[in-house]
Amino acid sequence: MKKKIAITKGDGIGPEVVNEGIKILKTISNYTDIELEFEEAPVGGNIWKKTGESLPEKSFEIIKKSDAILFGAIGMPDLPQGVAESAILRLRQELDLYVNLRPIKLYDQLKDRCPLKEEFIGDGIDIIIVRENTEGLYANIGGFLKDEVAVNSMIYTKQGCERIIKYAYEFAKIHKHTKITSVDKANVLKPSQMWRNIFKDIGEQYSNIEQENYYIDAFCQWLIRTPYNFQTVVTGNLFGDIISDEGAFIVGSLGMASSGNIHPGQVSLYEPIHGSAPDIAGQNIANPIGTILSVKLMMEESFNMQDIGKEINKAVEISLNKGRTIDIKNKELKTLSTQEMGDLISNILKNQLKV
Ligand code: NAI
Ligand code: MG
Numbered sequence: 001m002k003k004k005i006a007i008t009k010g011d012g013i014g015p016e017v018v019n020e021g022i023k024i025l026k027t028i029s030n031y032t033d034i035e036l037e038f039e040e041a042p043v044g045g046n047i048w049k050k051t052g053e054s055l056p057e058k059s060f061e062i063i064k065k066s067d068a069i070l071f072g073a074i075g076m077p078d079l080p081q082g083v084a085e086s087a088i089l090r091l092r093q094e095l096d097l098y099v100n101l102r103p104i105k106l107y108d109q110l111k112d113r114c115p116l117k118e119e120f121i122g123d124g125i126d127i128i129i130v131r132e133n134t135e136g137l138y139a140n141i142g143g144f145l146k147d148e149v150a151v152n153s154m155i156y157t158k159q160g161c162e163r164i165i166k167y168a169y170e171f172a173k174i175h176k177h178t179k180i181t182s183v184d185k186a187n188v189l190k191p192s193q194m195w196r197n198i199f200k201d202i203g204e205q206y207s208n209i210e211q212e213n214y215y216i217d218a219f220c221q222w223l224i225r226t227p228y229n230f231q232t233v234v235t236g237n238l239f240g241d242i243i244s245d246e247g248a249f250i251v252g253s254l255g256m257a258s259s260g261n262i263h264p265g266q267v268s269l270y271e272p273i274h275g276s277a278p279d280i281a282g283q284n285i286a287n288p289i290g291t292i293l294s295v296k297l298m299m300e301e302s303f304n305m306q307d308i309g310k311e312i313n314k315a316v317e318i319s320l321n322k323g324r325t326i327d328i329k330n331k332e333l334k335t336l337s338t339q340e341m342g343d344l345i346s347n348i349l350k351n352q353l354k355v
Contacts, residue, residue, distance in 0.1 A: 002035045003303060006066035008059070011045040011084070012276025013286040013338075014072025020288035020342025021070050024295045027346045028308055031353035039066070043087050044074025045276075055087035063091070064267065068302045070295065071271035077278055089140060092133055097261035097269060098160070099167050100131035100240060101297065104227075104247035104257070109320035113252035113328050122228030128175070129233045129247060130168040131240025133261055135160045136191070138237045156191035156236070161198045167264070168234035169206045177231035179210040183219045183239050195236065219243065224250060248273055253327040255287025258294040260301050268302050270294040284337045287325040289316055292345055315349040 005025060009015040022038065029036040041059035048054040054074070063069055075084035091097065106114055106125035114121060135156050142152035165182075172180045182199040184192035196213060203211045214222065216239045223230070223246055235243065248257035254274040262268040272290030280286055293316065300309040323334040325341050336344065 001033060001303070002037065003067040004037050004039065004065065005298075006041045006063045006069045007038050008041050008043045008063070008069060008071045008074075010043065010072030010074040010276060011076045012073065012278045012281040013274075014044070014074065014276055016281070016284060016286050016338050017272060017288040017291040018070060018072040020338060020345075021291040021295050023342050023346040024292050024312065024349065025070070027349050027353065028295075028299070031350060032305075032308060034303065034305065034308075041066075041069070043071075043091075044084055045076040045079045048079065048083055054083045055090055060091075060094075064095070066267055068267060068298050069269040070291070070298070071269050072291075073271065073274060073276040075276050089138065091269060092261060093140075095261075095267060095269070096134060096263050098132065098134045098164060099260070099262040099264070100129075100133040100237075100244075101171075101260040101262060101301065102129040102131060102240070102244040102247070102257065102273060103127070103259075103293070103297070104129060104244070104251055106251045107256075107317060107320055109317060110252040110256070110328060112330060114250060116224060116227070116250055120225060120227065122226070125227045125251060127227065127230045127233055127247060128171065128177075129235065129240055129244050130164065130171060131244065132160065132164040132236050133240075134237070136237035138241075154189065154191050154238075156194060158194065158198065161195050162202065165195075165199050165202050165234055168232055169202060169209065172209050172232035173206065175232070177209065179212065179230075180206075180232045180234065181212050181214060181219075181230055183214050183216050183233060183235035183243065185216050185239070186213070187215060191236070199234070216243075220246060223247060244273060253287055255290050255325065255327045256293070257290050258292075258297055260294070260297040262301055264301075268298075270298040270302075284339060285326050286338050287327050288338050288342045289325075289345075292316060292342070311349060311352050312345075315345050315352060318348050319345045 041062040104127040186192040296312040299305040323336040
């Protein structure tokens with residue numbers, strides 16, 4: 001099987017962590033039936049400084065013709081407001097990447113890095129957040145009135161709610177989850193009331209999956225109070241943005257968290273959830289695991305290669321017992337650079353795939 005991957009290295013630590021993601025992709029290409037081709041498609045601040053465009057048409061063409069995108073964060077402190085964000089929002093809108101999948105998984109090896117006490121970790125944390133990624137407050141409907149009034153509208157369509165909620169139920173079913181949680185603010189917001197009704201209606205086709213509703217404010221505290229209670233969590237764009245960052249920190253480091261921006265069956269974009277981290281850029285100390293786990297998601301969600309996903313997961317688990325980047329450091333283990341962490345994981349993966 002041949003697949004084309006568009007590579008967007010991005011800004012700050014983007015290129016450093018994406019290079020480690022490419023190592024994993026090359027290992028997969030060398031040691032399995034899947035053959036991967038790469039093409040760089042610059043997006044973000046670095047290319048904006050050269051060309052005045054943060055999403056040049058040439059890059060967008062490469063992206064549209066690819067099977068999947070590995071994306072490094074974009075944005076830098078010296079860029080005008082909105083330059084980087086407009087590129088991300090355009091990609092999401094024009095590729096109609098309506099699913100934002102964000103796993104929140106605490107590896108056993110990283111329990112020492114979890115900010116929660118043992119009693120709150122319970123049997124462990126393994127949650128999938130399914131965030132709607134094209135509508136809501138981020139649909140970019142609004143503006144300023146004489147610089148004195150600012151407005152954005154929270155737009156939800158029936159079709160938009162149905163497709164993301166349906167995706168979440170199917171995800172829960174495929175992964176044998178026994179429960180699905182919907183997060184909204186239906187006590188106040190009209191779009192949430194429509195969302196809640198649709199969640200209930202679609203749920204009638206999934207009677208084996210327990211269904212529950214939370215308001216976003218309450219959910220924020222339950223996520224750190226009983227994180228072991230959640231499996232698939234489906235929510236709108238704004239609430240998903242917020243709870244996935246909360247979730248990323250409880251699994252040890254922002255550098256561990258991966259994500260997929262997905263349109264099932266079409267070109268989809270995979271990226272760590274962290275930003276370009278200008279405070280540590282250029283030092284070869286960033287954690288590449290969020291990017292490597294984004295490659296795992298790419299294999300599973302875009303290429304239906306669950307076996308390779310499992311191997312990547314195993315390689316990450318083994319690596320965490322051997323050495324770590326500074327953000328997840330453990331005094332008994334060697335502290336590794338970004339490149340060393342990537343080499344370690346790709347060598348473990350190579351040995352697994354060789355047999
Ligand atoms: P950030 O995620 O870049 O950094 C937050 C903190 O986490 C920093 O202390 C950073 O050093 C640390 N961190 C992040 N990734 C890490 C990693 N892999 N290993 C170790 N430590 C890591 O968020 P911040 O500082 O708010 O944003 C920086 C820039 O990134 C901004 O311009 C922002 O707009 C952009 N951004 C871009 C995103 C994207 O392209 N998808 C997503 C989020 C932010
Ligand atoms: Mg965010």
